[in-house]
Amino acid sequence: MKASQLGEFEEIVLLTVGILHGNAYGVTIRDEIEEQLGRSVTVGGLQTTLKRLESKGLLAANTGDGTEIRAGRPKLYFTLTLSGKKALDQSREARDKLWNALPQIILNLK
Numbered sequence: 001m002k003a004s005q006l007g008e009f010e011e012i013v014l015l016t017v018g019i020l021h022g023n024a025y026g027v028t029i030r031d032e033i034e035e036q037l038g039r040s041v042t043v044g045g046l047q048t049t050l051k052r053l054e055s056k057g058l059l060a061a062n063t064g065d066g067t068e069i070r071a072g073r074p075k076l077y078f079t080l081t082l083s084g085k086k087a088l089d090q091s092r093e094a095r096d097k098l099w100n101a102l103p104q105i106i107l108n109l110k
């Protein structure tokens with residue numbers, strides 16, 4: 001597989017979809033990111049990123065059942081694909097390699 005370069009927010013979204021496995025849709029993804037990282041997320045920015053990750057084949061989208069609360073509109077659930085998991089693995093390996101290359105003097109800075 002060709003290495004997939006992930007932006008920081010793309011990586012955060014992929015990780016969050018993995019965390020929410022089976023319950024990852026727009027609102028839960030946004031809420032989880034805000035809770036875990038204390039980072040504000042716009043709906044538009046999140047939706048754009050989800051669509052981009054889906055078009056890259058890193059996420060798959062499935063339509064859930066409509067609910068009365070949502071006036072019959074279905075939720076769009078996202079799941080991590082094998083390619084998405086591999087992209088996360090590659091990103092983690094790259095970050096770990098860089099962290100492991102830091103000299104001890106840098107790690108000890110206070």
